Amino acid sequence: MHNDWQPKLGDKIVRRPRVKAHPLRRVLGIPALFSAGYGNVGSSIYYALGIIVLVAMGATPIVLAVAGILFIFTALTYAEGTAMYPEAGGSASFARHGFNDSVGFISGWALMLSYIVTIAISAFVIPPYLGYFWPPLKESAVIGTAVSMGIIFFVMIINVIGVRETSFINVTAAVFDLLVQLLIICLGFLVLFNFDFLVNNIKFYWPSWENLFLGVALAAIAYTGVETMSQMAEETKSPAKKVPRALVLMIITVLVLFGGVSTVGLSAMTPQELAGSWATDPVAGIAHAISMAITPQEMASTLSSGTEVVIVLTWIFTGLRNLLPVLVAVLAASILFVATNAGLMGISRLAFSLGRYQLIPPVLGRVHQRFKTPYIAIIIFSAVALAILVPGFFAPRAFLELGALYAFGSLLSFVLAHASIMSLRIKNPDLPRPFRLRWNIRFRQRELPVTAILGLVGTAAVWLVVIFTQPYSRWVGLGWMAVGLVIYVIFRWRRKAYSNKIAGAQTGSAESQR
Amino acid sequence: MRLERILVAASGKDADVEAVKLACDLAKKSKAEVYVLYVIEVKRSLPLDAVIDSEIEKAEKVLTSAEDIAADREYEVETDLIQAREVGPAIVDEAMERKVDLVLMGVTYKKRFGVFDLGRVIPYVLEEAPCRVILCREPMS
Numbered sequence: 001m002h003n004d005w006q007p008k009l010g011d012k013i014v015r016r017p018r019v020k021a022h023p024l025r026r027v028l029g030i031p032a033l034f035s036a037g038y039g040n041v042g043s044s045i046y047y048a049l050g051i052i053v054l055v056a057m058g059a060t061p062i063v064l065a066v067a068g069i070l071f072i073f074t075a076l077t078y079a080e081g082t083a084m085y086p087e088a089g090g091s092a093s094f095a096r097h098g099f100n101d102s103v104g105f106i107s108g109w110a111l112m113l114s115y116i117v118t119i120a121i122s123a124f125v126i127p128p129y130l131g132y133f134w135p136p137l138k139e140s141a142v143i144g145t146a147v148s149m150g151i152i153f154f155v156m157i158i159n160v161i162g163v164r165e166t167s168f169i170n171v172t173a174a175v176f177d178l179l180v181q182l183l184i185i186c187l188g189f190l191v192l193f194n195f196d197f198l199v200n201n202i203k204f205y206w207p208s209w210e211n212l213f214l215g216v217a218l219a220a221i222a223y224t225g226v227e228t229m230s231q232m233a234e235e236t237k238s239p240a241k242k243v244p245r246a247l248v249l250m251i252i253t254v255l256v257l258f259g260g261v262s263t264v265g266l267s268a269m270t271p272q273e274l275a276g277s278w279a280t281d282p283v284a285g286i287a288h289a290i291s292m293a294i295t296p297q298e299m300a301s302t303l304s305s306g307t308e309v310v311i312v313l314t315w316i317f318t319g320l321r322n323l324l325p326v327l328v329a330v331l332a333a334s335i336l337f338v339a340t341n342a343g344l345m346g347i348s349r350l351a352f353s354l355g356r357y358q359l360i361p362p363v364l365g366r367v368h369q370r371f372k373t374p375y376i377a378i379i380i381f382s383a384v385a386l387a388i389l390v391p392g393f394f395a396p397r398a399f400l401e402l403g404a405l406y407a408f409g410s411l412l413s414f415v416l417a418h419a420s421i422m423s424l425r426i427k428n429p430d431l432p433r434p435f436r437l438r439w440n441i442r443f444r445q446r447e448l449p450v451t452a453i454l455g456l457v458g459t460a461a462v463w464l465v466v467i468f469t470q471p472y473s474r475w476v477g478l479g480w481m482a483v484g485l486v487i488y489v490i491f492r493w494r495r496k497a498y499s500n501k502i503a504g505a506q507t508g509s510a511e512s513q514r
Numbered sequence: 515m516r517l518e519r520i521l522v523a524a525s526g527k528d529a530d531v532e533a534v535k536l537a538c539d540l541a542k543k544s545k546a547e548v549y550v551l552y553v554i555e556v557k558r559s560l561p562l563d564a565v566i567d568s569e570i571e572k573a574e575k576v577l578t579s580a581e582d583i584a585a586d587r588e589y590e591v592e593t594d595l596i597q598a599r600e601v602g603p604a605i606v607d608e609a610m611e612r613k614v615d616l617v618l619m620g621v622t623y624k625k626r627f628g629v630f631d632l633g634r635v636i637p638y639v640l641e642e643a644p645c646r647v648i649l650c651r652e653p654m655s
Contacts, residue, residue: 087561087563088561088562088563159559162557162559234561234562234563235562235599344559345558345559348559348560349558349559349560349561352560352561352564353561356561356564356565365564367560367564367566367568369568371557372556372557372560372566372568372569373557373559373560374559374560377559378559
């Protein structure tokens, strides 16, 4: 009916123009932000521990502690940056503001590599955990790698179609995972912890200096979820306050969990055992050791003398003994699947964000007409993740190589995040900083945060260790960066040529009008 | 029931027409303000502030149509377009922020697996909105 309506004479139609930049509805609070970040960081313990033990052996807890300190510095840097710029892009966004588009691109491209490896490595370790139910998934490299590739392909399809993922499942998986890891730590300390055995393991299996440094570099992969939280800042209510708080909460949680799980791990078995048959599913190994150490009747009798209480406690301990390995297998597979999916969503968002600022060809951010998803980015990056899993079919060290490649990408983006925050302190000292890092040193009338300086030096040093000691990561990582830079230079050159052409045409038409 | 602010959550379906008309009729008595809201749902694989031209074009059409319907009823409405991850929470948040007395939504008659289905947005708003909610279902035919 409204189509037939015509204004009468004297009618005045006032239409308020709708603003082109639509308001965004920010809904996330600290719990949602924490669970998203934890979903990423918490999942890394399921593979990071195995990779670190392979290299750092007995020094694993020490290496995790050193990397943990670097993680604290990095998380603090992200807190300042995200509070200033609550937008998708994380370190790429800080680098674009702190330096220029080119550094922003380098950081974003490195971050993309780290996302791709997150996808690959998370999918790669799902089959070993599910091997509890069907051993060939763990024992056969061919079956395991093929299943991992199938998982990535499946995740790619659901992301292209844009199947509605429920944040409820993500939050529930993160909460359950947190509880199970706490249960493992408590039970581990109760039934396995032996101080002398732990100290002997550390002393006897102390690694070489080279492996110790490489261990710190690899341990950095355990803490890379900090980027996820930063990426979600644009969806958070009052991001300037809530993101730093969620980051601090995650620092505390992750340090307690990683410290606890690694200590229990080395109390349960020697580093050689952990790095042997349990390298790809270390938490399953720890759960298995705890399960074997639980003696229900004996433990119940120690805790109580009443017959009824002993019966109930025996029943509880028997249940725990039988349930723990199953629980770890199911939960690890679920949270790693969530991490695979989160990695693909993260890289799609990042690609769109970089495309918007003309840092990569906008074709990568093209949205599907029907599904409303950035399908080209999803398909291309899934294909790259599938490609880097191919060595898994033949190379026994593929798992370690993936870990080192992960460290290459994430450490490079961390280095640039620290440098960008310091650059912003020099270039724009008066910019509002809702979360400003303390402990500053004065340099040419500018205040530079000590934690960012230490973080920059530390992350740059371990990144160099990866470059010099890991040929696979060196060549694949540098190759990835080189390909990216070539795409960037060609894209920017063509864009500039096009802009000049348009400007020339406009000048020409203006002159002819005169 | 005295109404000062009414929020119409438009979905782009035919049922919006009746909802906007009803909102204008209800608002006239107390000269209430009417807001027509359209939410663009952004998939998680895109940043929340992604500009999806096809969706914006569709939203503009829906809101312009709502303005036309209101003008036909000799009433003026305010329109708004927001981007969110989920439509239901966005409508409820908007209703709370604008302190509306009533949320009005058009319902399309549809069956899913042979059972009448309200979708996921309407049940969420019915459950979570702090104010009154009126549903205006279009005729079966």
